Amino acid sequence: MRREPRALVWLSSLLVIAGTVALIVVAIVVDDNHPLSTLSPVGRQGRDIAALINPIFIVAGVVFFLVQGAVLALWWRYRVSGSDDGDGEFGYYEDEEFPEQVHGNNRLEVAWTIVPTVLLAVISVFTLVALFALDDVEASDEELAVTVIGQQWWWEYQYHLDGDTTTPPDIVTANELVIPVGVDVPLDIKSRDVIHAFWIPKLNGKRDAVPGRSHDWVIQSEETGVFRGQCTEFCGLSHGYMKMVAVVLTADEFAEWRDNQMKPADVPEEGTAAAAGWETFNQQCANCHVVNGLTSAATRGGDPESPPDDWSIYGEFNGEDAGPVHTEDLVSGAAPNLTHFITRSTFAGSIFDLYLDAGEPVPYLELSERGTLNRGELEAWIYNAPERKPAAADELRGMPARTGLSPTDIDNVVAFLSTLD
Ligand code: HEC
Ligand SMILES: [Cu+2]
Structure with a gap:
């Protein structure tokens, strides 16, 4: 009987290998410019993770090709190779070709149990070392800690400049986590509603934000720049639109940013469009949104003495004048703080x-x-936010539509927001 040349086995294996390698190369090249790439880390923790993943990936790749290669080679070597002798049946054994039947092979079985066990044991040691290292805070600015609060469908950051996350924050902002370069910033990750997950792939792995719990995390970047992230735990309707950004500044720039964020907003000058906008804002928006120095906890129906978590989003607007700034005012409850929008x-x-x-x-x-x-996008948002980003406003989620506002009202509100620098 005719045997296929051995070279065919190698040719087919080679094709599979070349194809896979080409795919990996393409993935890496394309991935390099991708904002959500873990393969081009710029943070210390991100690099630690890559330093763990890459060798494991190589070992896994070698195992993959050995196993798949063996499967292919054995399949080819022992395939049923009968010839078509015209009886319509194809593939049968000549008597003398029927392979010897064996059962069990202790040495082989022990080997393929022990080798993977040792491999996994070694990998798990490195994994554990990396996991513990990820929780370490090195080169930290002792003074800076940030509480990260996930909620449907945006992120709040509360900066504690004394490093104590149990006291009221000094700065509250949304979606853009601004940090100084080269500094480990401890994060305290929480949720106001359902489970979310905080993930800036170029800087660190992901960590869940779980209601009622508080998860420690650290974020650091060795380069300045803007790095994007995405909530990675399905959290409802607009989960896909729950993104965030880490903005990494130099130490001086960060100090400038921080000092500016600490300033309360100014009351707009009377008679200006911004002043008219503030009036509208006070009636239509201030029951949810905080603007430090202008809105007060009372405006939002909250009690300044009670812990922020207890404040409801939909507190009745009771028409009270903006009072003095309470530190507690910095916390929005469940709408972005707009002081420096x-x-x-x-x-x-x-x-x-x-x-x-x-x-x-x-x-x-x-x-x-x-x-x-x-301006176009901002005005469209103010007029009808749920149309721009699906929300369940009837279930008290997301920002409600304000379609009662006239174009002039909206112009004025935008003029007011434009003063919030
Ligand atoms: C019922 C509470 C509520 C009211 C009232 C409300 N908003 Fe909002 N607003 C929200 C919530 C919640 C978000 C976050 C939505 C998101 O990102 O999905 C938001 C987001 C915003 C943002 C984007 C902030 C950021 O940094 O991402 C702006 C700007 C804004 N609102 C302006 C207004 C204006 C102006 C009004 C009044 C015309 C208003 N809002 C009324 C709850 C409210
Ligand atoms: Cu989510």
Whole structure:
């Protein structure tokens, strides 16, 4: 009987190998520019993770090709190779070709039990070492800790400049986590509603935000820049639109950003469009949104003495004047704090750009001065947010539509928001 040349076995194996390698190369090359890539980390923790994944991936690749190669080779070597002798049946054994039947092979079985066990044991040691290292805070700015709060469908960041996350925060902002370069920033990850997961792939792995619990995490970047993230635990309707951004600044820039964020907003000058906008805002928006120095806890029906978690989003607006700033006022309850809204580059779970791309990039800290406001998107958002980003406003989630506002009202509100730098 005719035997296929041995070379065919190798040729087919080679094709499979070449194809797979080509796929991996393409994936890596394409991935390099991808904002959500774990393969091009820039944070210390991200690099630790890559340093664990890459060798494991190589070992797994070798195992894959050995096993698949053996399967292919054995399949080819022992295939039923009968010839077509014209009786219509194809594939039968000549008597002398029928393979010897064996049962069990102790040495082989012990080997293929022990080798994977040793491999996995070694991998688990390195994994555990890496896992513990991820929780370590090194080179930290002792003074800075951030509480991260996930909720449907955006992120709140509460900055504690004394490093104590149990006291009221000094800065509250949304979606854009601004941190200084090279510093480990401890995070305390929480949720106001369902389970979310915080993940900035280039900086660190993901950690769940679970209601009623508090999860420690650390974030660090060795380069300045903007790194994108995405909620990675399905959390309802707009989960796919629950993104976030880490903005990494130099130490000096961060200090400038921090000092600015601490300032309360100014009351708009009387007679201006911004003043009219503030009036509308106070009636239509201030029961949810905090603007430090302008809105008060009382405006939102909250009690400044009670812990922020107890504040409901939909507290009745009781028409009270904006009182003095309580530290507790910094906490929004469940709507983004807008005190420095136009210093951000994105809004609504970082799905919209707040500034238009005007060709030449504007430095982060100069956006509010020199950027071109993405007015169309912002106005559309204020007028009918659920149309821009699906929400379940009837179930008290997301931002409700404000379609009762006239175009002038909206112009005025945008004029007011434009003062929040
Ligand atoms: C019922 C509470 C509620 C009211 C009232 C409300 N909002 Fe909102 N607003 C929200 C919530 C919740 C979000 C976050 C939505 C998201 O990102 O999915 C939000 C997001 C925003 C954002 C984006 C903030 C950011 O940084 O991402 C702006 C701007 C905004 N609201 C302006 C307004 C204005 C102006 C009004 C009044 C016309 C208003 N909101 C009324 C709850 C409210
Ligand atoms: Cu989510």
